[in-house]
Amino acid sequence: MKTQNWVATAALAALVAGSSLVIHGQAGQAQAPAKPAAATKGAAPAPSSPPITIPLRFDRYYTYEEVGQALRALNAAYPQLTTIDVVGKSEEGRDIWAMTVNNPKTGAALDKPGVYVDGNIHGNEIQAGEVCLAVLNRLLTGYGQNEQITKLVDRNAYYVIPVVNVDGRYRFFKEANTPSSGRSLRIPKDDDRDGLIDEDGDDDLDGDGNICSMRRKDPFGAYRTDPEDPRLMIRVKPGEKGEWTLLGDEGIDNDGDGRLGEDGEGYVDGNRNWGSNWAPPYVQTGSGDYPFEAAGTRAIAKFLMDRPNIIVVFAYHNAAGMYLRGPSTKAGEPMNPSDVAVYDILGTNIEKIVPGYRYLVSWKDLYSTYGDFTDFTNNVGGSYGFVGELFIVASETYRPPPKPGAAAAREPDVTDLLSGGNDQERERLKFNDHVTQGDLYKPWKPFKHPQFGEVEIGGWVKMSSRLPHPFMLPDLAHRNASAVLFAAAQTPSITLDVLAPQKAGADLYKLRVRVVNGGSIPTLTFAAVQKKIHPQDTLKVSGPAAKVVAGGRVSGVGIETVAYKANRPEVQFLQVPGDGKVEFEFLVSGKGEVTVAYQSLKAGKATKSIVLQ
Ligand SMILES: [Ca+2]
Ligand SMILES: [Ca+2]
Ligand SMILES: [Ca+2]
Numbered sequence: 001m002k003t004q005n006w007v008a009t010a011a012l013a014a015l016v017a018g019s020s021l022v023i024h025g026q027a028g029q030a031q032a033p034a035k036p037a038a039a040t041k042g043a044a045p046a047p048s049s050p051p052i053t054i055p056l057r058f059d060r061y062y063t064y065e066e067v068g069q070a071l072r073a074l075n076a077a078y079p080q081l082t083t084i085d086v087v088g089k090s091e092e093g094r095d096i097w098a099m100t101v102n103n104p105k106t107g108a109a110l111d112k113p114g115v116y117v118d119g120n121i122h123g124n125e126i127q128a129g130e131v132c133l134a135v136l137n138r139l140l141t142g143y144g145q146n147e148q149i150t151k152l153v154d155r156n157a158y159y160v161i162p163v164v165n166v167d168g169r170y171r172f173f174k175e176a177n178t179p180s181s182g183r184s185l186r187i188p189k190d191d192d193r194d195g196l197i198d199e200d201g202d203d204d205l206d207g208d209g210n211i212c213s214m215r216r217k218d219p220f221g222a223y224r225t226d227p228e229d230p231r232l233m234i235r236v237k238p239g240e241k242g243e244w245t246l247l248g249d250e251g252i253d254n255d256g257d258g259r260l261g262e263d264g265e266g267y268v269d270g271n272r273n274w275g276s277n278w279a280p281p282y283v284q285t286g287s288g289d290y291p292f293e294a295a296g297t298r299a300i301a302k303f304l305m306d307r308p309n310i311i312v313v314f315a316y317h318n319a320a321g322m323y324l325r326g327p328s329t330k331a332g333e334p335m336n337p338s339d340v341a342v343y344d345i346l347g348t349n350i351e352k353i354v355p356g357y358r359y360l361v362s363w364k365d366l367y368s369t370y371g372d373f374t375d376f377t378n379n380v381g382g383s384y385g386f387v388g389e390l391f392i393v394a395s396e397t398y399r400p401p402p403k404p405g406a407a408a409a410r411e412p413d414v415t416d417l418l419s420g421g422n423d424q425e426r427e428r429l430k431f432n433d434h435v436t437q438g439d440l441y442k443p444w445k446p447f448k449h450p451q452f453g454e455v456e457i458g459g460w461v462k463m464s465s466r467l468p469h470p471f472m473l474p475d476l477a478h479r480n481a482s483a484v485l486f487a488a489a490q491t492p493s494i495t496l497d498v499l500a501p502q503k504a505g506a507d508l509y510k511l512r513v514r515v516v517n518g519g520s521i522p523t524l525t526f527a528a529v530q531k532k533i534h535p536q537d538t539l540k541v542s543g544p545a546a547k548v549v550a551g552g553r554v555s556g557v558g559i560e561t562v563a564y565k566a567n568r569p570e571v572q573f574l575q576v577p578g579d580g581k582v583e584f585e586f587l588v589s590g591k592g593e594v595t596v597a598y599q600s601l602k603a604g605k606a607t608k609s610i611v612l613q
């Protein structure tokens with residue numbers, strides 16, 4: 001699917017980041033070359049890439065190998081605070097790395113609220129990996145230097161997987177691609193059901209390392225040259241003479257079935273293969289033959305299940321400037337309104353941290369997806385999850401300053417992608433010409449095509465359209481990392497108060513216990529409580545010479561009531577809401593030391609002892 005409106009094409013590609021629409025509508029773009037040998041020329045990183053030093057700089061994109069070097073450099077610089085795990089291996093045998101940041105002096109990782117961040121589950125969405133590295137870089141280089149960051153490191157555990165689709169990242173750098181191709185995990189699939197597997201992907205015909213577009217002179221074509229910028233085309237009106245036919249992405253019909261690029265390498269979409277609300281491929285393109293078919297999703301699921309303290313999840317993608325929350329399909333509604341309120345606190349603040357980005361609901365504001373990662377982490381992991389869609393193409397501006405007295409220009413956002421049009425595309429080309437000195441766009445050049453004859457190849461290059469030019473990368477990485485740090489600061493922070501015991505009879509004492517959460521995020525999601533995803537938090541009262549004879553939760557303001565628990569009153573179950581408290585009253589008989597212990601899967605533990613006398 002192509003239109004004259006090149007920005008709209010880029011915009012749609014961006015908007016459907018993570019969407020089956022990429023596959024349906026742009027089959028050629030969504031797939032990698034069928035013949036890797038023909039597609040590797042020119043795109044490998046320069047062997048002279050500068051060494052990776054700490055602090056990380058974010059002024060260029062790291063290859064898969066360099067992401068590993070960056071993690072090892074961070075680990076070498078901060079051995080007390082970091083560990084590297086190989087979570088698993090990809091289909092092609094590459095390591096999937098996780099870095100854990102935890103200060104053992106403030107406790108074990110599992111006893112702290114966990115913040116999980118990953119990126120690049122879609123192979124082409126590479127700046128997601130850089131945002132993950134920026135989170136690590138900021139936490140580690142700021143530790144002991146910056147008061148807020150020191151506190152964030154000391155209070156939380158962080159689990160960061162910068163590259164989920166390691167084969168995809170490796171190949172996106174090494175092979176020719178469009179900005180949108182190379183998303184898939186490397187599980188061979190017969191996408192067009194002709195009995196052949198991965199037989200026809202894109203081909204880098206001119207060997208420049210990019211899959212660009214092809215057009216052919218055609219007086220009956222649907223397009224003519226844009227008079228304002230001859231690199232662009234506009235659709236002819238009825239009755240107007242045409243000039244060009246668009247042939248699609250660079251390539252040849254490898255299997256002679258009359259179609260171009262209809263079955264490239266893969267296609268299992270890593271973000272449709274999770275074991276919650278999964279649907280077969282006739283419902284959800286790219287979902288795989290069964291949940292966790294992919295080695296990577298399976299390994300990461302195990303990693304997550306082994307870390308039940310994770311309460312906040314960020315999964316980074318590109319593009320379009322969005323922070324999406326679930327549910328991923330309408331069937332997930334209604335989301336518990338108290339959980340919506342938690343998302344709203346985070347989402348509305350993130351909109352201010354990252355200008356132009358919008359906080360949206362996945363299925364309603366974008367489209368439905370099945371087998372989605374954050375559905376899994378929400379519904380099985382009991383976390384609050386966001387998908388961060390990085391980069392706004394409308395930030396590629398070339399325009400005069402606003403006239404004095406005129407209202408300041410609005411920050412571009414996702415709505416610009418829909419309005420777009422050739423106006424925006426012309427501006428992007430001037431941005432390309434004068435701000436990136438031509439890095440982003442290849443002018444049309446004649447090429448002798450073995451099947452189509454004389455054609456022209458040109459258009460936006462691989463490293464464009466969904467990615468910021470490297471000069472804009474530090475800002476993108478820092479602001480989005482700040483969104484993660486903001487959420488980390490809102491994770492539950494528990495203090496336990498045991499109010500002075502009152503004598504209520506001979507050897508009988510009344511104890512009031514207050515559990516206070518200083519974070520905006522509750523100690524368990526409301527859905528987790530409602531659906532019994534995990535055990536709730538516990539509050540236990542015990543002592544060698546003491547017995548709890550009654551105990552229960554206190555409710556009411558002014559006139560209080562205690563809901564006494566019928567059995568085992570010494571153990572109470574609870575969830576502590578964000579910026580809230582829960583109180584219990586216990587009647588304890590006996591004497592001596594009494595210990596009150598709070599324990600939570602996600603909010604750590606706290607104990608207090610008092611002496612009854
Ligand atoms: Ca096939
Ligand atoms: Ca395929
Ligand atoms: Ca090419």
Ligand SMILES: [Ca+2]
Nearest residue numbers: 200253255259
């Ligand atoms: Ca074909």
Ligand SMILES: [Zn+2]
Nearest residue numbers: 017018122317
């Ligand atoms: Zn994506």
